[in-house]
Amino acid sequence: MNNENNRGQWASNLGFLMAAVGSAVGLGNIWGFPYKMGANGGFAFLIVYLVLVIFVGFATMLGELALGRKTGLGVIGTYRMLNKKFAWVGWLGFLSGFFILSFYSVLGGYTLRYAIGFLMELFSEGAGFGGMGSGEFFGSFIINGGANLLFHGIFMALTIVIVMGGIASGIEKFTKIAMPALLVMLVIVIIRSVTLEGASTGIAFMFAPNFSAFSEIGFMKVLKTAAGQMFFSLSLGMGCMITYGSYLSKQENLEKNALIIPIADTIFALMAGLAVMPAVGAFMSQGVEGISFGAGPGLLFVTLHQVFSVGMGGFIGNLFGFVFYFLVFIAAITSSISLLEVCTAFFIDSKVQKGQVANRKKITIIVGLVIFLIGIPVGLDGLGSGVAGGATIDIPAVVFGMDEVRVAFDCWLDFYDMISEGVFMPLGAILMSVLIGWVLKTNIVKEEVEASDGIKMKAYAFWDFCFKFIVPIGILFVLLGQLDDFFGLGIF
Numbered sequence: 317m318n319n320e321n322n323r324g325q326w327a328s329n330l331g332f333l334m335a336a337v338g339s340a341v342g343l344g345n346i347w348g349f350p351y352k353m354g355a356n357g358g359f360a361f362l363i364v365y366l367v368l369v370i371f372v373g374f375a376t377m378l379g380e381l382a383l384g385r386k387t388g389l390g391v392i393g394t395y396r397m398l399n400k401k402f403a404w405v406g407w408l409g410f411l412s413g414f415f416i417l418s419f420y421s422v423l424g425g426y427t428l429r430y431a432i433g434f435l436m437e438l439f440s441e442g443a444g445f446g447g448m449g450s451g452e453f454f455g456s457f458i459i460n461g462g463a464n465l466l467f468h469g470i471f472m473a474l475t476i477v478i479v480m481g482g483i484a485s486g487i488e489k490f491t492k493i494a495m496p497a498l499l500v501m502l503v504i505v506i507i508r509s510v511t512l513e514g515a516s517t518g519i520a521f522m523f524a525p526n527f528s529a530f531s532e533i534g535f536m537k538v539l540k541t542a543a544g545q546m547f548f549s550l551s552l553g554m555g556c557m558i559t560y561g562s563y564l565s566k567q568e569n570l571e572k573n574a575l576i577i578p579i580a581d582t583i584f585a586l587m588a589g590l591a592v593m594p595a596v597g598a599f600m601s602q603g604v605e606g607i608s609f610g611a612g613p614g615l616l617f618v619t620l621h622q623v624f625s626v627g628m629g630g631f632i633g634n635l636f637g638f639v640f641y642f643l644v645f646i647a648a649i650t651s652s653i654s655l656l657e658v659c660t661a662f663f664i665d666s667k668v669q670k671g672q673v674a675n676r677k678k679i680t681i682i683v684g685l686v687i688f689l690i691g692i693p694v695g696l697d698g699l700g701s702g703v704a705g706g707a708t709i710d711i712p713a714v715v716f717g718m719d720e721v722r723v724a725f726d727c728w729l730d731f732y733d734m735i736s737e738g739v740f741m742p743l744g745a746i747l748m749s750v751l752i753g754w755v756l757k758t759n760i761v762k763e764e765v766e767a768s769d770g771i772k773m774k775a776y777a778f779w780d781f782c783f784k785f786i787v788p789i790g791i792l793f794v795l796l797g798q799l800d801d802f803f804g805l806g807i808f
């Protein structure tokens with residue numbers, strides 16, 4: 317609609333794809349996917365995951381891209397323009413971006429700290445991690461508020477610098493270099509990982525089909541885990557793809573792009589699994605102390621640190637440690653720029669709509685600074701390890717002032733995650749599919765796809781069915797699953 321204004325536009329479809337896949341591929345792929353797949357039935361989990369990508373992921377992706385390109389606006393502007401009653405849904409997305417980025421940036425800071433640590437170890441032993449063991453270093457790092465804020469600050473500053481550059485000359489230019497580099501580094505780590513003695517233990521943990529996991533863990537629980545993972549991993553539900561879609565030229569094929577992004581994201585997730593799990597399995601089976609298929613922060617920052625520093629050890633260990641954490645850092649920053657862009661776009665749109673010239677640099681710096689400030693409690697509470705006075709957050713007491721259902725969060729990261737990933741994102745996505753499938757009708761997506769010269773929508777009936785039924789029901793499931801996880805409701 318208004319790509320001729322000063323909002324910016326992708327220079328090429330390939331550039332757009334690099335940015336969109338960069339957004340999708342992040343900590344979720346490297347940190348979450350390998351463990352979740354291994355612990356929830358391996359290959360059996362993968363089948364469930366793929367079914368969800370096909371029936372929920374593709375359509376949600378197409379819906380977001382189409383709405384964004386149609387309006388040429390960010391998430392708030394898009395909902396506001398399409399339907400006044402749905403305007404608040406845009407705010408859900410905007411706020412999700414705010415909260416996710418505020419903790420994502422702290423974690424991104426960790427990856428940077430670890431990459432620098434291994435780099436320094438290459439030159440002088442003990443320079444990077446002070447001669448400490450993996451668990452000891454991690455424990456001391458997360459309670460070091462000053463260091464956390466420093467790296468959170470650096471990570472946020474780098475994110476700001478890229479977004480300040482604009483769409484084609486900032487985000488696209490960066491991701492066009494970063495994504496191929498990420499791929500190359502990942503392949504290098506995979507080759508090292510799968511050729512280690514005992515790697516097959518890890519490959520078996522991740523890939524061996526274990527259909528009995530469905531009855532042991534419960535099929536619904538597996539489904540819930542897969543759905544939540546897919547959603548976060550594809551950057552869906554908070555208008556990120558609406559925003560990126562708004563910078564796409566009318567000439568590009570939306571239907572094709574909506575298939576490519578989830579496929580690439582899934583391939584990256586599987587590759588990340590091949591980089592991580594065989595190495596963990598190898599050293600576990602060789603009996604190296606402190607290595608097991610754990611989850612959460614422990615896997616990425618303790619187990620893998622142990623893999624590189626003790627398992628591989630020496631120069632090679634430090635070298636691969638550096639390459640690995642640097643690639644995780646790159647994956648994280650290509651996601652964080654998309655989160656910041658969601659927030660920045662709103663203020664740029666507001667200016668443009670008033671007919672004024674938007675100062676992208678100024679807006680990006682201010683928004684980024686505010687997000688940095690919101691992330692400070694996350695950086696200071698040591699992931700709930702007891703600094704800053706324990707940092708237990710009692711939700712009913714804080715938010716509702718009531719006492720009956722007490723949910724205490726151990727740390728600010730969980731609290732922010734609950735608000736964004738737990739509630740706002742799934743709710744936003746359900747409402748988007750209802751808006752498309754029932755209020756505006758799927759034709760709106762068809763029209764936008766066919767707005768490109770000579771392009772005909774190929775699978776209208778499929779998309780229509782997805783928007784009307786599968787996506788809302790599928791995501792309702794994510795929402796219930798998230799609430800169940802965060803509040804321990806015991807639904808599943």
Ligand code: PFF
Pocket residue numbers: 339340341342343344345416548549550551552554556651652654655
């Ligand atoms: N997809 C990213 C990951 O897997 O780490 C996280 C993310 C980025 C979520 C952007 C949402 C978003 F809008």
